[in-house]
Amino acid sequence: MTETIATFSPLYQQIKALILESLQTGEWRPGEAIPSENDLAVRYKVSQGTVRKAIDELASEHLLVRRQGKGTFVATHHSDRVHFRFLRLVPDNGEPHYPQSKILDCKRLRAPAEIGRLLDLKTNDPVIQIERMMFFSKEATVYEEIWLPGTLFKGLTTERLVEWRGPMYALFETEFSTHMVRATERLRAVGADELSAKHLGVGINTPLLAVERVSYTYGERPVEVRKAVYLTNHHHYLNELN
Amino acid sequence: MTETIATFSPLYQQIKALILESLQTGEWRPGEAIPSENDLAVRYKVSQGTVRKAIDELASEHLLVRRQGKGTFVATHHSDRVHFRFLRLVPDNGEPHYPQSKILDCKRLRAPAEIGRLLDLKTNDPVIQIERMMFFSKEATVYEEIWLPGTLFKGLTTERLVEWRGPMYALFETEFSTHMVRATERLRAVGADELSAKHLGVGINTPLLAVERVSYTYGERPVEVRKAVYLTNHHHYLNELN
DNA sequence: TAGTGGTCTAGACCACACG
DNA sequence: GTGTGGTCTAGACCACTAC
Numbered sequence: 190m191t192e193t194i195a196t197f198s199p200l201y202q203q204i205k206a207l208i209l210e211s212l213q214t215g216e217w218r219p220g221e222a223i224p225s226e227n228d229l230a231v232r233y234k235v236s237q238g239t240v241r242k243a244i245d246e247l248a249s250e251h252l253l254v255r256r257q258g259k260g261t262f263v264a265t266h267h268s269d270r271v272h273f274r275f276l277r278l279v280p281d282n283g284e285p286h287y288p289q290s291k292i293l294d295c296k297r298l299r300a301p302a303e304i305g306r307l308l309d310l311k312t313n314d315p316v317i318q319i320e321r322m323m324f325f326s327k328e329a330t331v332y333e334e335i336w337l338p339g340t341l342f343k344g345l346t347t348e349r350l351v352e353w354r355g356p357m358y359a360l361f362e363t364e365f366s367t368h369m370v371r372a373t374e375r376l377r378a379v380g381a382d383e384l385s386a387k388h389l390g391v392g393i394n395t396p397l398l399a400v401e402r403v404s405y406t407y408g409e410r411p412v413e414v415r416k417a418v419y420l421t422n423h424h425h426y427l428n429e430l431n
Numbered sequence: 432m433t434e435t436i437a438t439f440s441p442l443y444q445q446i447k448a449l450i451l452e453s454l455q456t457g458e459w460r461p462g463e464a465i466p467s468e469n470d471l472a473v474r475y476k477v478s479q480g481t482v483r484k485a486i487d488e489l490a491s492e493h494l495l496v497r498r499q500g501k502g503t504f505v506a507t508h509h510s511d512r513v514h515f516r517f518l519r520l521v522p523d524n525g526e527p528h529y530p531q532s533k534i535l536d537c538k539r540l541r542a543p544a545e546i547g548r549l550l551d552l553k554t555n556d557p558v559i560q561i562e563r564m565m566f567f568s569k570e571a572t573v574y575e576e577i578w579l580p581g582t583l584f585k586g587l588t589t590e591r592l593v594e595w596r597g598p599m600y601a602l603f604e605t606e607f608s609t610h611m612v613r614a615t616e617r618l619r620a621v622g623a624d625e626l627s628a629k630h631l632g633v634g635i636n637t638p639l640l641a642v643e644r645v646s647y648t649y650g651e652r653p654v655e656v657r658k659a660v661y662l663t664n665h666h667h668y669l670n671e672l673n
Numbered sequence: 674t675a676g677t678g679g680t681c682t683a684g685a686c687c688a689c690a691c692g
Numbered sequence: 693g694t695g696t697g698g699t700c701t702a703g704a705c706c707a708c709t710a711c
Contacts, residue, residue: 259690378639428618
């Protein structure tokens with residue numbers, strides 16, 4: 190018999206792809222419930238168990254959140270306990286907690302070559318650069334530059350950032366329909382340069398943890414670059430190896 | 432009706448616990464195949480699907496490895512492509528690769544208070560301390576001290592370590608029946624002290640990435656502490672946030 | 674060809690949330 | 693009570709490996 194050479198793809202993977210599509214197009218938005226497993230089974234003409242397996246994978250990737258008795262919801266950076274999924278810096282003593290954020294600046298400019306490369310933009314495409322600091326119990330601990338594609342985040346201003354209460358990713362989600370799904374971080378030890386030293390209130394060449402992050406939204410699209418320095422005198426970067 | 436107040440525990444979780452027990456006691460050892468899903472279903476008197484779900488979780492925790500058509504195997508640090516699950520340091524340019532290891536020393540002594548605390552030992556219990564370096568393409572990049580419980584690793588000598596080819600965790604598995612399951616790392620930027628500077632061939636106070644690791648074997652038992660410094664001039668610590 | 678894990682289905686029942 | 697996700701079962705069939 191002539192059989193297709195195409196690589197085998199399980200039904201539940203195809204269902205998963207369909208669900209993902211609905212997430213990308215915004216048919217179901219962060220925080221909302223998606224249809225019940227049975228409804229989806231009818232819609233896609235497969236059994237409930239197959240839908241279930243697709244959702245299982247999306248839940249394990251933190252794109253969906255299951256809540257027994259209530260439904261399955263699109264993951265959101267609002268009101269999630271998941272803030273520490275992206276912020277790994279914790280105090281040496283005492284409970285992890287979310288730091289205070291202080292926006293220093295937010296301006297539009299042309300993408301430097303490196304940023305453009307990381308964000309899949311052309312050099313000189315518009316980008317937005319945010320400068321900010323973070324404080325753990327009043328102590329200056331993080332200084333960072335955040336780079337965003339200018340077209341996607343059109344209209345983002347210092348004021349909008351300053352008046353925002355809550356995680357920055359929640360703002361991006363609500364105002365710019367951009368939900369961060371995953372990120373990659375590269376860590377190094379560096380000596381403080383003049384700017385970092387000034388902001389963190391330490392001497393030049395003080396050892397700092399440099400963290401470069403690239404964040405991705407649905408479909409592996411890079412939409413944010415962060416270049417940060419962490420002061421690790423009373424805090425550390427916590428990582429679980431599983 | 433009088434019902435038990437005990438919190439509900441799904442069958443597959445109980446099966447998972449039973450399988451875990453067999454892993455801990457060494458009934459099935461790293462690298463070996465465990466019985467087929469059907470055999471286990473008979474043994475535990477549940478359906479194959481229930482066994483399957485238990486194995487699924489253990490596989491996602493990297494305790495077991497499934498291979499279609501062949502069977503399910505106990506995870507091992509031998510011949511696994513998983514070395515980079517524990518070593519996150521990669522070159523800035525070029526492919527990740529496993530570095531060369533050079534053992535400097537291995538001696539028995541009494542547990543310092545901090546090490547004893549981390550390893551759940553009493554102060555003054557015997558411990559083994561290993562000193563070693565790692566080289567990426569001949570370049571000295573890592574200097575570290577490794578601490579192990581003395582009773583568990585009785586008989587570990589410098590010679591045994593030096594003549595060993597392959598990952599250290601594979602040696603621990605084969606010779607001391609201790610399989611590392613997961614680990615926690617705490618990262619900081621520090622200035623090189625005299626010892627680190629000498630070993631890594633850099634000046635005193637050169638910024639280094641300090642990595643403190645606690646590794647656990649089956650049943651969340653801590654069995655290793657590592658205190659390392661990484662030179663991050665041409666390498667970085669790569670971390671995926673999911 | 675036989676044995677293993679992988680997929681898919683259909684149905685029953687349990688645990689949980691909410692009105 | 694009703695609807696949701698969560699568990700468990702039994703059986704059929706597919707894909708991969710080894711002999």
